Amino acid sequence: MHSSPIQDLLAAGLTGPVFRPGDDGYARECAPYNLAVAHRPAVVVGAATAADVQAAVRFAAARSLPVAVMSTGHQAIVPADGAVLVTTHRMSEVTVDAHARVARVEAGVRWQQVVDAAAPYGLAPLNGSSPLVGVVGHTLGGGLSPTMGRMHGWAADHVTAIDVVTADGELRRADATVETDLFWALRGGKSNFGVVTAMEFRLFPAQTLWAGGLFFAGEHAAEVLHAYSRFTATVPDALTSSVALLRLPPLPGVPDFLADRFAVHIRISHLGTAEEGAELVAPLRAAAPVLLDTLGDMPYDSFAQIHADPVDPAPFLERTAMLRSLAPDTVEEILAVAGPAADCPVQFVELRHLGGALGHPADNAVGNRDALFALWVVAVGMPADLGRQNAFADAFLGSMRPWATGGRYLNFMATHDTADDDVRTAYAEKDYRRLRSIKRQYDPTNLFRLNHNIRPEEEPVTDDKLQNLLDQAAITDALHRYTAGLDHGDADLLSSSLTEGAVVDLTPATAKIGLEFPVLTPRDMVVGALIPAVGPLDTSHTISNVRTTVNGDAATLKCYAMAQHFLPGEGPKPDRTRQALMMNRYDADLVRDGEQWRISRLTIDSAWFSGDPSVLVPAE
Structure with missing residues (x-):
């Protein structure tokens, strides 16, 4: 009697579970945080070890099935229908070398775990805004830190080693001395080159932040945004910030003072004293009446309070652009499209201040270092119900072209930005060509394509x-x-x-x-x-x-x-x-x-x- 393909996979000695459509636990294992995309893979491998990942990739390659990987699923990209989906949340080990100031994380680790592990040593990572976001996916997409980004740069810039299973099923270690092309490509190339099973990166001294937020009523958006424009033109690199125009529905977790109203939220993270921070933000506090002021000293492990991102899974649409400036005329255009008098159907219009160390060159694929702001538009709901919101985003991003660089931040790109011409906006042109060349070397059949796909370079014509x-x-x-x-x-x-x-x-x-x-x-x-x-x-x-x-x-x-x-x-x-x-x-x-x-x-x-x-x- 011949064994089935699934029996062959199980016979490989997997430590983690395998799910097929119809199995108990299949739907739960496939469910992402961003519910805008539903995954219906042919097989789900709940990887618990790097060997499990190798078995899954070899199984897929032998049957010419694409491979998708998911840790938390915060970013909605391409449905993994008919694919082999590797889930990594069982790979959750974190170790900290306090002397070397380096953390090693497995593929399923989330940012709060790293922050908690590093805090006893007075150290901190370049984490994202949400404690629930996966470390590996966030970092491979660049890794924009709202706490220390302008001071230290992109999270990808400080990765020291990566363990990755490539399309041939081999487990490779890539760093500055071995597999150097692969190491360069992974940092910025996201999941195009393999399934990362572990990552090592530098930590930074940081026990406390002077951080929090300022909330303003939406009718004062003009005064606040112009004040923020002037503020970001002069602040030191030790201060990282963002501003969001909020139109939040009255849902669980939304504070009463924000529910069903237009508001402006400025987020601040300062690596300095309270006195220095208060002096820097004084023009913002004076811009308009403050609804709520949460600025003050906080332990670094409370960083989630700065953005207060939602914790429950939900469907949402993301669109993005990179801006070269936030000049007065830029502010006026934003106000015209998304200000208090505008018919704005989306819940978030956000600007994250870049510059500082985020603009410094580094030997990896992370692009758009010339931008000074990342613009992010978010609408809550299922894609089929967001036609008006998506049309709004198209028009809004089009109106921003006079101030846009033409680039986009990879981690803010989603299902509407997966065409080749969209993907290449995340990179410098020469880097995109190099990524395609490295892709041909490590994944010539494009096994890892259910993502913001970088297609393999066509094989050159020899003499x-x-x-x-x-x-x-x-x-x-x-x-x-x-x-x-x-x-x-x-x-x-x-x-x-x-x-x-x-x-x-x-x-x-x-x-x-x-x-x-x-x-x-x-x-x-x-x-x-x-x-x-x-x-x-x-x-x-x-x-x-x-x-x-x-x-x-x-x-x-x-x-x-x-x-x-x-x-x-x-x-x-x-x-x-x-x-x-x-x-x-x-x-x-x-x-x-x-x-x-x-x-x-x-x-x-x-x-x-x-x-x-x-x-x-x-x-x-």
């Missing part, structure tokens, strides 16, 4: 391949010279297609229609016999299914040739004349003669015939 293409074209040209010489009664053109000792054997074809025709050789006899016989007729040949094999200066060719023959001058009037229609099979040998190829042997057989054979009998 040998180029010569083969040129030879095939020249061989086909010899065939066309032969048939065109017959069609036009052109003895010189026909002669140019043949070697001096050419042999043309039509007997297999002519015998089938009751005609006797000798084997013709050499070239002069071929031309001397065929031009008088076929040249005067209204004849046309159509060549198809050409197959050639080249071996040095010799080649073989097989093809079909349909030949339509009418009596001289009668071709335009087929209803008034006899005709002969032949579907012939050509079998030929050719030899190279300088830059041309010539036919040395041609055997013609008939696949079928229709009409009057006497049309082909030469006139006496």
Whole structure:
């Protein structure tokens, strides 16, 4: 009895579970945080070890199934329908080397786990705004930290090593000394190059932050946004901030003072004293009446209070753009589209201040370091119900083009931004080309494609391949010279297609229609016999299914040739004349003669015939 593919997978000795459609736990295992995308994979492997990931990738590769990976599923990208989905939340180990200031995390670790593990040592990572976001996915997409980003740069800039299972099922370690191209590509290339099973990255001294938020009523959005524009033009790199225009529905978890009203929320994280922080934000506090002020000293492990991101899964749409400035006219355009007087159907319009160390060059694929703001538009709801919101986002992002760089932040891109032209906006053009080259090296069949996909670079044409293409074209040209010489009664053109000792054997074809025709050789006899016989007729040949094999200066060719023959001058009037229609099979040998190829042997057989054979009998 043959085993099933799933039994083969189970027999690989997986530590974690395997789910199939219909199994208990299948739907729960496939469920992402962002419910806008539903996954219906053929198989789900709940990986508990790197060996589980290897088995899953090898299983998928052997069956040409795409591989998707999910830790938390905060980012909605491409449904994993029919794929092998690898879930990594069981891989949750965190270790901290306090002396080296380095953390090592497994693939399913979330940011709060790292923060909690590092806090006893007075250290902190470049985490995201939500404690529930997966560390690996956030970091591979660049990793924009709302706490220390402007001070230290992108999280990807501080990764020191990555363990990854590539498309061949091998577990590789990539760092600055081994698998260096892969290491470069992973940091910014997201899930295009394999399934990351573990990652190591630097930590930074940080026990406390002077941080929190300022909330304003939406009618004061103009004063607040202009004040924020001036504020971000001068603040030091030690201060990272963002501003959001909020239109939150009255849902569980939404504070009463924000529910069902338009409000403005400025988020602040300062690596400095309370006195320094208060002096920096004084212009913001004075911009308009403050609904709520939560700024103050906080333990770093309370960072989630800064943004207060939702904790419950929900469906939402994301759109994004990168801006080069937040000038007064930029602010006015934002107010016109999303301000208090605007008909704005989305829940979040957010600007995150970049610059500082986020603009510094680094040896990885993270792009858009020239931008000074990331614009993020979020609408809550299922995609099918968000037509108006998506149209709004299109119009809004279009209105931002005068101030946009043309780039986009990968972690804020979602289901509407997965086309090739969209994906390349996340990278510098030269980096995108390099990513495609590395993709061809490590994933030539594009096994990891259910993402913001970087397609493998097309295989370059070598000198040998180029010569083969040129030879095939020249061989086909010899065939066309032969048939065109017959069609036009052109003895010189026909002669140019043949070697001096050419042999043309039509007997297999002519015998089938009751005609006797000798084997013709050499070239002069071929031309001397065929031009008088076929040249005067209204004849046309159509060549198809050409197959050639080249071996040095010799080649073989097989093809079909349909030949339509009418009596001289009668071709335009087929209803008034006899005709002969032949579907012939050509079998030929050719030899190279300088830059041309010539036919040395041609055997013609008939696949079928229709009409009057006497049309082909030469006139006496």
